[in-house]
Amino acid sequence: MRSKVTLARLARNPQARYGLLALVLLLALAYIGPFLGPYDWTDKDFMAFLSPPSADHWWGTTQIGQDVYAVTLRGMQKSIVIGFLVALVSTGLAALVGAAAGYFGGWVDKALMWGADLLLVLPSFLIIAIISPRLKGGSWLWFVLLLALFSWMITSRVVRSMTLSLREREFVLAARYMGIPGWKIILRHIVPNLSSLLIIDATINVSGAIIGEAALSFFGFGIQPPDVSLGTLIAAGSSKVTGYPWLFLFPAGLLVLLVLSVNLIGDGLRDALDPGSTK
């Protein structure tokens, strides 16, 4: 019932509609687009170095003859996967830690929130920057975990304070008096009741993670070659931006569009899930 109302509201919200449409188009470009282009992302055209966009190379070529169209879409796939994975892990972590801290209280609460404070104080950029290049040869999934590890703290505080009030509600008390263990109450009763907050948070985290990945890769601390992501492409392009702008403009433009469409959806969701909303 509730999800139906939410969906109906979402469908009526123009922001969310445009956002979803843009995101679907971008996903299609990232995953179907490579099959339409004439070159593969590993191909190197030794007859065309740094050539501007043309009929043959739609978005131009790089200094080693790679087709910018193919490489950029390949990088976009990686950025999208990283964005969604980081959002999933970090929102999940925020929900579990925040709910546990709020529900159990006492020393569990103190220890968890102190840990969150510590992670907030630690310069996350610096720590990821030191660790991640040393994971060379390791999987990029480590990088996803690192990004997620440093992005759940603030949401977990919000979850904790909402859990504090949920804890005293009748359905939670009833479950507790029936002898259901705490972790089960958290998973079955508390986290589902925070779903609207968590959905919004996860959406915002997607765009945050895409930007975070690009930011770290910009200095060579993120995705390591031969893998490419929008961040590594933007980094490579920005050093040549004055002479060969297509190297920078295509990945940067796609990054902005991606973030913009996710943010639009997030904003629309916020309106649709808000019970006080009149729309």
Next chain:
Amino acid sequence: MGAYLLKRLISNVLLVAIAASMAYFLAATSLNPRAKYEGRQPPVAEAIVDATLDDYNLNDKTPVFERYVTWASGVVTGDLGKTWDGKSVNDEMGRRIGVSLRLLLIGTIVGCVVGVTVGAYAAVKQYRLSDRVIGVSAFVIMAVPVFVLATMLTLVAVGINDTLGFTLLEYTGEYNPALSGWDQFTNRLNHLILPTISLALGQIAFYSRIQRNMMLDVLGQDFVRTARAKGLSRRTALFKHALRTSLVPAATYFAFAFGTLLTGATFTEKIFGWHGMGAWLVDSIHSHDTNAVAAVSLFAAVCVLVAGFLSDLIVAALDPRVRVS
């Protein structure tokens, strides 16, 4: 109040100490300053490298805990150690904080003031065309990461300079050392234009959204209507009663943003070639400079906590309800 502040201070100092120590251990175990000396032509004898590294407390042959004790006892007395090539970290940090402050002061103030003004204006003109234009542009700007924005600005500057045939907009460095006096001052201002735009634009978008929401909340409340009803002009009611009350969140964010930007303006500093604290964060890792990395982390942690503390003080100063309780 005093007991609360003391308790908070102790917990903050503890957090800073732990954060800095963890950063030190991480940097000391994974960075390799020795690589800076090895592989030189002509090759340097290992004994000499060891002696030099020992001197700077960077030798990876010394157990990491021993190095940590040496470092920590120095930090307690206010000595942050030496960089990989033997300069004092304290001097370097002092210089770089100066650079960052010169860059940030104007950028954050412009960002906050313009953002709040734009947001308040949009709230007063709710649902009119100007409100919608402001809202959409803020939304778009917030989706543009600062490194894309900064690179676009250099692209535009190069384009303008090329079409004019002379350098109208400077886009690298802090000033031209060849100039002096008044010329140097205007040259410094010219160098500030693009970095300031790149810093301020995102903040303007951010503050305008917060301020619009807060202002809308306040505008609907009874005390603004009362102010109008007792005969105040619309302008006075808006400025003295509505704007002042709705400033609290923007002010808290301002303190926080300033603190975190001291090390967080990394992209702006790197792209425009300013050698401030943010650029040091990246440079120190690239140059395997353990003590500098630890110093930057220490500084960043102190900044975050001081900023949090300051923003609490600002709320207390602006909001009478907090002050009384």
